[in-house]
Amino acid sequence: MKSFPGGIHPQYNKDLTKAKSIVEMPLPKKVRLLLSQHLGPPCSPLVAPGDEVAQGQKIADTEAYVAAPILASVAGEVTAVDAEGIDILTDPSRSAFIGGKKAYSSPAELRQLIREGGIVGLGGATFPTHVKLSPPEGKTVHTLVLNGAECEPYLTTDHRLMLEQGEELVAGAKLLMEACGAEKAIIGIEENKPDAIANLEELCREQGDIRVARVPVRYPQGGERQLIKTLTGKEVPEGGLPLDLGIVVSNVATAAAVHQAINLGLPLIDRVVTVSGGGVAEPKNVRVRLGTPIADLLDFCGGLTTTAVKVVNGGPMMGKAVSDLNSPVTKGTSGILAFTAAEAREFEERDCIRCARCVDACPQILMPLYLALYSRKRKYDLAEEFHLFNCIECGCCSYVCPSRIPIVKYIQTAKDRITRQRRRK
Amino acid sequence: MSDKLLAGPSPHILGGKSISSIMWDVVISLVPVSLTAALYFGPRVLIMLVVSLFSAVAIEAAFMAIRHGDIKRAAVVYDGSAAVTGLLIALVMPPTAPFWLIVIANAVAILLAKQAYGGIGNNIFNPALVARAFVFMAWPALMTRWSLPLGLDNWFADLTSGATPLGSAQATHLELFLGNIGGSIGEVSALAILVGALYLFLKGHIDWRIPGGYVGTAALFTFFAKGFSLDQVLFQVLAGGLLFGAVFMATDLVTSPTTKSGRLIFGIGCGLITMFVRLAAKAPEGVTYAILLMNALVPLIDRFTVPKTFGQVKS
Structure with a gap:
């Protein structure tokens, strides 16, 4: 298979969690929902301290086009609203959510429903999904690429999702295709996940328009430009978007979230996070409410070991170091990784030796x-x-x-x- | 967990290569040529290598200690590059080179050609070759006092003077390949050089473009300039410092281009200049000056060989 240029083969270290089923974390006592959880201008709060909010209720939004609303991930009382986020004290007795299938009559309406579901790209880039699905004037989409490469070391959320929620993923893919007008979909999965490939191939057997493609294991295979190059041989123009090639790329977890938002009426209030690394007592794949303090999530996984020196929000290659463990899980949190000094080695910077x-x-x-x-x-x-x-x-x-x-x-x-x-x- | 979490930038995991790991790999790649040098030219060569290596390291350490005002700091920034320079300098000396000459050559390499530019990574010219060019100009007689290999039966004998094949053209191809000829101590055995090259290649420290472009161009040039004689091609490739230069000198990371096509152009340029000097100017030292000249062109080559970036729209 013709693949993208360059790339590296870091130690994947996925064995820590790849065989572990997704577990649901109990409701946190309180959540903090950041106003900026997507690529684009932040939302403005729609609630004030003292307000009672229902689970899934919209609590922040904006007029800006490249944005998605923030929904209450738990029911409870708003305790604080500041420039960066909204705090909610959880009321476990009211945390049930009444959903139901959402009705729509056009792709534009479907995209609007996806927006109202608060859905952004869950691979880590957090680009608002409805924006991605709206081809500009004069452009059409023919192919939806579902990104199941999961090339970041340690992370196994997409892997588990493809194994455990394959049907939802395929149903979500159908909705995404409908929303952007794509005729076919390709699910790209790195070859190191044969069980996920087999599962989705089985599920897609009946579907004429969705197929699974196994792609070589090389970081950053899951970069959308790299995945498109591998699957189609085409290069997204510099400064352009996949849309310029008639392609929309969406993470597999995003597809599952779209299914939940539309077919079940469950907006984006939680996500799967890989908690892993040598500095975590019990590495796990956890379904967790957005806004949960990272410290609570780590406690659910046995806490940090004495040797942990660095905590990362996201993958080890592109994630950000966490300085405050009270900061919350956001829509873009694909992993919470705790590293030992041996994993996250720090070195003194030296002069470039032009080794190329x-x-x-x-x-x-x-x-x-x-x-x-x-x-x-x-x-x-x-x-x-x-x-x-x-x-x-x-x-x-x-x-x-x-x-x-x-x-x-x-x-x-x-x-x-x-x-x-x-x-x- | 520790009291304070680290906050360094992404990526949070790093590959295993460091400057010193690369430099020690280069030192290892020079072991075969060092051993064959000792085998052919006797125990004196081993002392030459040791003197050269230690004078390079000592001079760099002294400079660092003065620059940073602290010997401990000098140890921290020590990276093995001086050891490489020291070994390379000894290996491009004739077997009779006086030890004081070797020390001077190392001082020139470390102080003038490397630290004066700002230390590792910042020099334009290959330090070992600058040193060789310098001592060759200053003491030409000492640098051309060639001797023939001793052979194992009289390994401890005194070296006797004799010409190099490039000067006299008296050697079979097999002798040239194995190294049973006169010359600078490291350059004589093509076989040992190729073993070192293979090691560097397998470790990912050199790619084929510079040595391939260099040797290929020299071979083609000879083929056409010398009446389509394959004999001449083999002779020109195996004799003198061409292979040694192509594998160990032209591939110096700091002083060669960083683009793929640039590396090929650099190799081809080295090959062309070497053969011009050898065949047209009928002068020795083609390899030294070819590489130094091409070193000067590296910024230009890099500038004009920047590859089309991913998805670049044709302009």
Whole structure:
């Protein structure tokens, strides 16, 4: 199979959780729902302290197009509202949710229902799903790609979901196809998940328009540009979107969430999180309410071991270090990983020795060494000449760098500075 | 758990390679040529290698201690690159090179060609080759006092003077391949060089483009310039420092291009200049000057060989 250029083979370490069924965590005592849980402008609160909210009730929204509303993940009393989030004290007696199939009469209505379900991409990028499903004027979608690659080491949420909730996933895929007008769907799964591949192949046997494709195991196979290249041989244009090729990419977990929101009337109030790493006592795949404090989730998994030195929200390659364990689980939290010093080794940064390992590893065919250099020297125009904004921040360059240069950090800094400068103008 | 959680940037896991692990791999790759050098030219060669290696490391350590004002800090930043430079310098010396000359060569490499530019990663020219060019200019007679291999039966005998094949053209292909010829101590055995190259290749420290482009170009050039003679092709490739330069000098990470096509262009350029010097100018030292000249072109080559980025719209 023709695949994407570059990439790396990090230790996957998925054995810690890949055979563990998803378990549901009991309701947390309180939740904190952040107003910014998606890519795009944050929502504004619709509730005030003292309000009683029902489970699934919309508590924050915005007029902005690239956004999805925030729904109460538990029933209870709003105890605080600030610039960043809304706190709710859980009332377990009222936490049942009355759902029911949602009715719609057009793809546009279906997309609106998906928006009202609060659904964003659950792979980690948190792009609002209804926006992705709306092709702009003059463009049509022919293919839906369901991303089941799960190339980030340690994470096994998609793997478990494909095994345990295959029917819901396929039902969700049907809805996504209907919403964007795709005629066919391809589910891309890395070859290291043969049981998930077999399960979905079985489920898709009856479906003429959905097929399963096994893709090579190489990070970042689950990057949407990389997955499209592997599956179709086509490259998403620089600065463009998969839509430019008539393709919509959606995570498998997002498809299952769409099924729940539309067919069962259960909006996005929880998600599956892999809690793993050498610093967690009992690694698990957990279905957890959004807004649950990370500390509570870790406690549910036996807590941190004495050797844990770093906690990461997301995968080890692209996730963010957590400094405050009271911060909550969000829509983008695919994993909570606790690392020991041996796993998350820290090194002193040295001068670049121009070994070009970053060049060879870059799946976007960039020159990471020059991007880092020009960012460090604040020559942002030169960084842009080297296609700074085509970087997907997958981390392959930093991973292979023998000088331990945090190349991605430099790239993020440059992007940030340039974006802020533009906004000021 | 620890009192304070680490907050470093993503990715949170890193690969196992470090500058020093790469440098020690290069040292290992130089073991076969070092051993064959000792085998052919006697025990003096071993002392040469040790003197060179330790003078390089000592000079770098002294410089670091002065620069950072702290010997402990010098140990922290020590990465093995000086050991590589020291070994390379000894290996491109004739077997009769005086020890003081070797120490001077190392001082030039470490202080002038490397630290003056800002240390590892910042130098433009290959330090070992700058050192060789320097001592060759300053003491040409000492640098061309060649001797023939001793052979195992009189390993401890004194070296006797004799010409290199490139100077006199007296050697069979097998002798050239195994290294039973005169020359700089590391360059004589093609077989040992290829073993080292294979190790570096398997470890992922070199790709085929630089040595392939270099040797391939030299071979093609000879083939056409020397009346389509395969004999001449084999001779030019195996004699002198071409293979050693192509495998161990031109592939120096710091002083070679970072793009794939750039590496090929760099190799081809080295091959062309070497053969021009050897055949047209009828001068020795083709390899040294070819690589140094191409080193100077590296920023330019990098600039003009930036590959089309993923999804780049044709402009």
